[in-house]
Structure formats: structure tokens, C-alpha cells
Amino acid sequence: MKRLTNVLSIVLGTLPTLVFSFIAQAAESGGKELSDLNLRPGVTEISGQVYDLHMLMFFICVAIAVVVFGVMFVSMYLHRKSRGVKPAHFHENVKVEIAWTVVPFLILVFMAVPAARTLIAMEDTSEPDMTVLVTGSQWKWHYKYMDSDVEYYSLLATQQEQINNRFSKTENYLLEVDRPLVIPTGQKVRFLITSEDVIHSWWVPDFAVKKDANPGFINEAWTKVDEPGVYRGQCAELCGKDHGFMPVVVIAKEPAEFNAWMSAQEEAQRQAQEEEQRLLAMNMSMEELMSEGKRVYNAACAACHMPSGEGLPGVFPALKGSAMVLEDRLAHIDIVINGKAGTAMQAFGKMLSLKEIAAVVTYERNAWGNNTGDLVQPKDVNAVATGE
Amino acid sequence: MAHSTDTIAPEHTTAHEHDDHHDHHIPSGIKRWLYTTNHKDIGTLYLWFAFIMFLIGGAMAMVIRLELFQPGLQIVDPNFFNQMTTVHGLIMVFGAVMPAFTGLANWLVPMMIGAPDMALPRMNNWSFWILPGAFLILLSSLFMEGGGPSFGWTFYAPLSTTYSGDSTALFVFSVHIMGASSIMGAINVIVTIFNMRAPGMTWMKMPLFVWTWLITAFLLIAVMPVLAGAVTMVLTDKFFGTSFFNAAGGGDPVMFQHIFWFFGHPEVYIMILPAFGIISQIVPTFARKKLFGYASMVYATASIALLSFVVWAHHMFTTGMPVAAEMFFMFATMLISVPTGVKVFNWVATMWRGSMTFEVPMLFAVAFIVLFTIGGLSGLMLAITPVDFQYHDTYFVVAHFHYVLVTGAIFSIMAAVYYWLPKWTGKMFDVTLAKWHFWCSLISVNVLFFPMHFVGLAGMPRRIPDYALQFADFNKWISLGGFAFGLSQLIFLALLIKACRKQGEPVSSQVWEGAEGLEWEIPSPAPYHTFETPPVVK
Amino acid sequence: MSEQAKDNQKMVIKLLVIVVGMFGFGFALVPLYDVFCDITGINGKTANSAAVYTAIEVDESRTISVEFITRTNTGMPWEFRAETKRIKVHPGELHTVNFYVRNPANKQIIAQAIPSVSPGQVALYLNKTECFCFNQQPLLAGEEATMPMQFYVDPQLPEDISFFTVQYTLFDVTGKGDSLAVKDNPYLREQPKSGT
DSSP: OOOHHHHHHHHHHHHHHEEEEEEEHHHHHHHHHHGGGSOOOOHHHHHHHHHHHHHHHHHHHHHHHHHHHHHHHHHHHBBBGGGGGOOOOOOHHHHHHHHHHHHHHHHHHHHHHHHHHHHHHHOOOOOSSEEEEEEEETTEEEEEEETTTEEEEOOOOOOOOTTTTOOOOOOTTTTSSSOOOEEHHHHOEEEEESSSSSSEEEEEETTTTTEEEOBOOOOOOOEBBSSOOEEEEEEOOOTTGGGOEEEEEEEEEEEEHHHHHHHHHHHHHHHHHHHHHHHSSSSHHHHHHHHHHHHHHIIIIIHOOOTSOOBBTTTTTTOOOOHHHHHHHHHHHHHHOOOOTTOOOOOTTSSSSSSHHHHHHHHHHTTTTTOOEEEEEOOHHHHHHTTO | OOOSSSOOOOHHSOOOOOOOOOOOSSHHHHHHHHOOOOOOHHHHHHHHHHHHHHHHHHHHHHHHHHTTSSSSOOOSHHHHHHHHHHHHIIIIIIIIIHHHHHHHHHHHHHHHHEEEEEEEHHHHHHHHHHHHHHHHHHHHHGTTOOSSSOTTTTTTTTTTTSSSSSTTHHHHHHHHHHHHHHHHHHHHHHHHHHHOOOOOOGGSSSSSHHHHHHHHHHHHHHHHHHHHHHHHHHHHHHSSSOOOSOGTTTOHHOOOOOOOHHHHHHHHHHTTTTHHHHHHHHHHHHHHOOOOHHHHHHHHHHHHHHHGGGGGGGGOOOOOOOOHHHHHHHHHHHHHHHHHHHHHHHHHHHHHHBOOOOOOOHHHHHHHHHHHHHHHHHHHHHHHHHHHHHHBBBBHHHHHHHHHIIIIIHHHHHHHHHHHHHHHHBBOOOHHHHHHHHHHHHHHHHHHHHHHHHHHHHBBSSSSSOOOOOHHHHHHHHHHHHHHHHHHHHHHHHHHHHHHHTOOEEEEEEEEOTSSSGGGOOOOOOOOSSSSOOOOOO | OOOOHHHHHHHHHHHHOOOOOOOHHHHHHHHHHHHHHHHGGGGGGOOOOOOOOOOOOTTOOOOOEEEEEEEOTTTTOOOOEEEOOEEOEEEEEEEEEEEEEEEOSSSSEEEEEEEEEESSSGGTTEEEEGGGGGSOOOOOOOOOOOEEEEEEETTSTTTOEEEEEEHHHHHHHHSSOOOOOOOTTBHHHHHHHHTT
8 A cells, every 4th residue: 555655646636737837847958849748939029928927926936736636645654653743632623714715815805906907908909000890700711901992701621631631741731821910020910700500700820810700799809919920710609500610820021011912912903803703794705604613612612512412411401302402593602792691691792792702603503414404604793783 | 346135244233123223124126226225226326327337328329429530411411419418417427426436326315424325325226217218308309300419418598499300309308307406415414414424523534525415416416406496497488489699689698607517526536525525534544644625625615615506608708708707707717726736736735644555446546536636727727718619619618527427427536436336335346357447447448538639729619410521530539548447348338247246355343444434334245234232433 | 395395396496487587588698688788888889869959169289080990790782881981070060970871772671770989988978969870771772862860079078088089880670670661761862763
């Protein structure tokens, strides 16, 4: 029994202590490996404060643990029956009991002060230099720059083949998007955060920003990034099937570089609109529509309706053989543009161009044995969208 | 766990000719268990049910860990993965931990306070027998088209309303039944403790297990109806067009979280207060010394219970609250660590200058104190709002609540089973197997949950079926620890089967050298009917 | 029935009263939550009925920027935009901003606008004397309307706030609850050409 106790003391005592000291050491030495083990200090003043607060709380907790477990293990070693110890008879002591109520309370006060200070620093409501409207929807983010017309969706860029283990996984597996959010360094950027459907949570660990996106309500958060770089995060609130597949990527650029980027975006957006207008006057061929449609379908629709068009029975309806897809062409275009309230079907009118919608509707009406032969042109989509 | 039907001690069979409440002819076979109103039978049923649910919920955890063993999607699709995390949580909370505590209360509360049975034996029978139905409904929903609930055990609206499958109706129905069962169990415990104590068993003489369960029972009747209200609102929002949580109709999805956590935080204490009671019974026995600070233990338990009603929003710091509210909930939450600390200090003080031995129940109790404290300390870190923004919804939280609930609540239940099993069966359990069970569980559970702190801090969100590459190494270890912990519980199963077959050395009525209390004064195994004439407590 | 059983029964009844009471309390949390929001400004819910403007002193020393965001929910095809994206106001001053809507669908749709303000506590100081969000707004196919929102900012607005955002989300509530007849919509730009 004695041997057993010793083993117990050693295992229980050293396991957590070893790990704690390991982290403490790692925290001191810094380095890249650390970020796999501990909170990161991040790249903003706030995230630095949060990190310091975390380390302070951590060391206080380790100290408490060492003292409490220390006393306990000493007792377990000394006060064993096998050592012939006779039990003492004390079973209360008001002074001691008051002491271990008051002392922890004082420690808490000591912890509460810096915590409150950081919290107040986070809730800075002064006017920002720039505002971005961040909208979550199943399973992508939408960014809109409030001071310009630039807006776009940001989708997971990792290939499906990597997720299915057919291709080997690349460095930023699941943490890469097609169009990252770009913000300037050294400026106060405010994020207005909301959602189209369920609750999401926009999280960038390096900024210490995590805020829920609640449908119908706006939340706000802000950051001021000092170092240019690429910062990666993820959706933090369970939001359905592909919750694990909607990363957040933010690129911080020097203001001059940022302005150049912004002008380029505005120009690109304008050109895209002109292209849309031009497309209205012409007809695309079946081959063109089908190949474009397949690309769009796999990017925007396959998450729910599945690449086979069979959906997930009981969750997401099948498009293969669906009455709407086979018959009602206008309703089909309408649901793709406007979505359907009270279901997971989103409004793609904002996300996809007229050409893309035309292509994807054509694709859905002709793929997987849905051989309607229907051709949908950008101008048909435009007619539904504008009510003409 | 089962007990003999033919060992009614002579002194208990003669003293109550006028007693017409009990049927001394015990029916055999299935009928005995279906119709039983005996607190010991019902306790046994609850405990076996809890253990079966623990194995089923554990099997789901194995599916989760198998999928997370390496990055990429291997064995399940994300939709099924979400069903696994959801149902695993529901089963462990409502099917394993809570029924196990109710089972222990059934067995022990009457024996500890010198009562012949629970106050409401027939209700006791119903409260157990509606449980298997509730879980059959929940489990069968997994086989529906579209699968079972997949919105997390916290079922946040609108994911659980507008965006959920049809199985939500079954989920709501089963939660209603589980709630009704817990409420009935709680009422029974309260009435028993208020009305059935033996003469001389004053409030401040009651064993701590009885005290903690009394307070737990009040928490249960206060918050389980709120949960019933929340699921009812989910049901009407989804199927009957109400807009409690729908912004379009003037509702608010965040309100769901307020209502849920108003239930949810006291629920956390429902799952840990009886554990405090168990540890407070075991530590003095094996330290051969009276519990230190009995009165402060009672007051600490009561203050934890009261504080648990004013901290709920610490689960929701990221939903966007005014700073003043965040401060309030942060400070209130930090305050809870004071009474919790008092408990840990009292246990250590009980050990101090005792004369300790480390039999299996004590091993689990010591492991509980250390590992629960680790969970408590990470809880304190989580209370700090600005840092919680980083911890929230990551594996750090998963590590925290598994330390509190697995190495806390479940270890305490195992400690309790090893402690009282000889009293129930009359035979000492297989100590070698028990030690194997303890050491395998202790090591594997730490390999399983400790690295979760690291992946959480490094930024891995919870409830994801696939993860970025930097989390791969730790997840492999976590999964291996998980499989080992899962297999370790099969040792427990083997031990329990042996114990129920009455194998082992007979034990004395006191069983453990330092054990004190009414339950240790009756013979081992405990007779089918005990204390039909109340004992007098000095 | 023995004494003991009677005592037990009494106690059970008392406890059941608590249970029923707590079930009711769960539902009472719904209106309580709204009261709580009104007091603390959680979630930035603004009042859903008109405030009365009484001439109060305008605080010229402070200028507040107010930003407007418009969104339409899934399944809502309307065009919806604020004619004024951003406005600077002094606390106490009455202002009107207009919102443009058009229904491009080929059927009548009834809309409900849901407001949200950030930072949340501003909701306590934002007083709307008129708002299209107080009522449901019907539009026939192809109709358009300009909807006003008249408001003033309470001079009590905390000193540290100089900037806030008001968001309106339009939801399609056709066929739900008490829908207005089309002629009741006071904000129509022009009468529809074809009567119904």
C-alpha cells in the first residue's frame, strides 16, 4: 500500500506540474512552437494585454495548485496509517476557515483589477477610421466596406480533395479563403458583425477579437493592427454542417498599399458591372453555360445539395428529379436569387453574377439526368431580379 | 450492485408486524424490477441505466475521437459528426451523470437518515421507468431521415428551430420526459429528507451527501422547469409559428441563450454538488478523522447553489453585452471560486494529520480532488471576460468541462460505487481489477483531456469534424487517450458483473475501518428493508 | 392515511407549486428579458413605438455621427437602401432620414423592418418619433416607396459615445399575423397603375 501511495503521489503530483512548468518555460523562451501550445500574443495592443492577462491568471492558478496539492501530497506522505500515525481529533478551526475564505477573496480582487482594465480598454467606442460590415451565413463570410462600394464573399479555398484525403494537405489546410478581408495597418478598423441565418462567431485570435454574428442584430468589435501580415481564424460558434469549414483570413497592409488595393477592387467591381450589362445583350452557348455552371455549382451549391445533386435526405432537398428544377423555370431562378425564408436556402443574388446564376440554373436543369434542355441566359435572370 | 433477496436480517423481520406498507414477498424476474417501489431496487436500476448510457455515450465519443484522430474527413460526414457531439452531450448529462446521482441518492439517502424507504415509493418507480423511454426516443431519432439532433446539446436557436430537421420534435419530447423524471426524483429526495429523518437526526447531523443532495434537489426543481419552458419554445417556434427566438417576429435568438443558461449553469452544479457530498463521505473514512469544517461545508454548498443563479451569462460573453453586464457576470463567477476553494481546503485539512490508507474509493477521491481542482482553476481563467473572448468555444473550454465532469462528477460516482458496493452486495469487489481500472482510467483520462488545453489555447474551435494541420499531433494523442479511457471502462464493467454475481470475500457491516454513519451499522449486504423501526441518533 | 403520508402529500403539493411556478417563470423570462433590454440596452433593441418629441435644449457642443445600414433577409427580394448613409447630429435635434424600397417581385409582399443599434446601450438614447419599423409595410408588385424615420438623440447620451450605427433588416412577413391592406401604406411613391 505504501508503494502504491508513493506512485500515486508521484503521478498525480508531477504530471500536471511537469506540464505546467513546460508551458511556463516555453512561454519564457517564445518561438514558433509556442503558438501550438499557448495563446498567442497577437499583433494588436489589445491582444497583447489579453495575452499578459492570460499568463498572469495562469501563473496565479499554477501557484494555487502547487500550494494546495503540495500540502495535500505532503500530508499523503506523512500522515499514513502505514507509518504508524494516529489520527488527530481536530475538525474545525474558525480562524483557519476565515483565513481561507478571505485570502482567496483578496487574490480574486487582485485578479479582477487588471481584468476590468483590459475589458474597458476593449470597449472603446471612439470613431473608427474605417468600418467593415461582416455578415456570416452558412458557411461563408461576407465583407462590405462601408466607405466604398466594395463587397464580396469569402469562401474556404481548400480543395475538397484535400479534405477527402485524396490530395495531400497543404500548409494552410482549412485556414485559407478565396478572397481574404484586407485592412490597413495602424488604423482603427471597426467590424459590424451580423448574420443571415444562424448564429456564427467571427474570430481572429491574433487580434483577440471574437464576436457572435446574431441574425437580425448587429454586434461590433474593433482592432488596430500594428504589423502587416496574414492572420487566420475560424468561425467559433456551431452553425450547422460545415461549421468547421468557414475560416476567416485577414490581410493587414500598409495604408498606401491598402489604398492601392482598394482602388483596384473598385475598378474591378466597376468592370464586372459593365461586363454584366454587356452580357445582357448576348446569348451564351449551352457548353459555355454548362461548364461555368458546374464550377459555380461546386463552389456555391454542392455543400448542401451535394455534387451529385441528390441533397441530404431530410436535411437538404435533392435537385436531381426535383419538380421545381424540372418544371418551374421562373420559380427556380427566383429561389436562387432570393433564397427561401425559413430554410437554409440562401439568396445568391448578391453572391453570384447574373452570368453565374444563369449558368448554375442551366447546369441544374441539365445535369444528373435532369435533361430539360432549358437554356437560361443572363437577361432571363436579370428580368426576374428586377421584376421586368 | 444487485443485492440478495434472501438475507433479511432477523432483527429487521420481527419488529414490525403492524407495518402494512411493505410487501415482504418479493416478486421475481422482470416483474420485480418493473413494479418495484423499493428504494434499493430503484437505486440499482438507476445505476445500471446510468452505466449503460455511459457506455453508449462513450461509444459516441469514440466515433468523435476516431474522426478527429487525424486531419481530413475519414469515417463520418460532418452532419453525422454534429449528431454525435450533440447526442453524446445529452446522453452523458441527462442519461449518465444525473441518473447515477439519483441512483446513489435512492440507495443511500434513506439509509443515511434512518428512513425505511423514500417518501414516495410509487412516484419513485415512475420517475425511473419513464427514463428508458425518453432515451429510446432520443436514440431512435438518429435513425430518422436527416438524422437526429445536430445542433449541440445547448441547442442554440435558430439552428435548433428554423434550421433543424424534423427529429427536433423527438428531441424536445425526450427532454421533456427526462426533465419530468428528474423533477420527480428531486421532489422525492426533498420530501424524504424533510419528513423521514430518524429521531435525533437533526439538520446539522445529516451526512454531507444528504445535504448536498438536498440542495441539488432544490436546484433541480428550480431549473428543470425552465429547461422544459425553453424546449417548449423551441418546439412552438419550429412547428407552430411563434417567434420567441426569431428576429422577424420581434423575437431574439440571444434570449434563447439567456433562458438556456439560466437553466444551464445551475445544471452544472446539479452535476457536481452530489460529488462534493461523496468526497466528503469518503475522505474522512480513509483519513480516520472527522470531516474538517462540517458547517462551513454546508454553507459553502448552499452559497455555491445560490451564486449559480446569477452567473449564467458568463457562457455568453461573446454575444455582445454592455460592459457593465460583462463586469457583473465576471465578478459573480469569480466569487464562486471562494466557496469551492473552501471545500477543497477542508478536504485537505481533513487529510492533514489523519491516518490515511489508500483503498480504491480513496484513490478515486484523491484523483477527484486534484483533477477537479485543475478543472476549477481553468474555470477561474474562463471567468476573466477579456481572456474568455479568446478561450470561448475552443477546446480549452472542452478540456475545462471534461475535467470537471469526467474526472469530477464521474470519478466521484466511481468512488461512490467502490465505497458502497460492498455494502450493497455484501462482498468485497475484485480489488485487483479495481486498481487496474483506477490506474488505467487515471492515466488515460489525462492523456485524453490535458492536451485539449493546448489545442484550445492554440486556437482549435470546438465542435469541428476536421482541423488545421498544426493541431494534428495533439489530436492524435487525445484520441489515443480517449480509446484507452474507453477500454478502461470495460474493466469496470467486468468488475461490476463479478460483483453482482456475488463473487468475493464477505465483508463486515462496517466494511471500511474508518467508516461512520447509519449505513455502516446495518448488515452487509444491506437487507431489502432497513430501519422499519427508526434508529435513534444520539 | 397515516400522519406521515399526509405530511408527505402536503410537501409534494408545495414543491409542485414551485415546479409549476418555475415553468411559468421560464416563459415570464420572455417579457422580463425585454424589460431587461430596455433598461440595459442589451442587443441594441430600440423601442417599437413612437417617442414624443418635446422641445429640449439642443446640445450644440456635441456632434454625433449616425450611420445607417440596410439589409434584406433571405427570401426577401426587395431593394432597400438608406437615402442618407451617414448623418451628423447634435443631441436634442430632430432629424428625418429616408429609406427607399422597391418590390421587384411579381406579387404583393408585406415587409417588417427590424432595427438594431450598436453600441447596444445607445438604444436607450435613440428616440424615434416616427419610423417605418413600427408597422408592417406592404408593397404590390413593382411598387416603390420612400419611408421616413424621424429621430433625435437624447442629450443624456454618455460622453464617450460619439458614433453609432443603426441597422434595419427587412423580413418578408406576407401571410403572417395582421397584414395591412395596401391602401394603408402611407409611404407609397405613386399609386399602382392597375388598382389591385
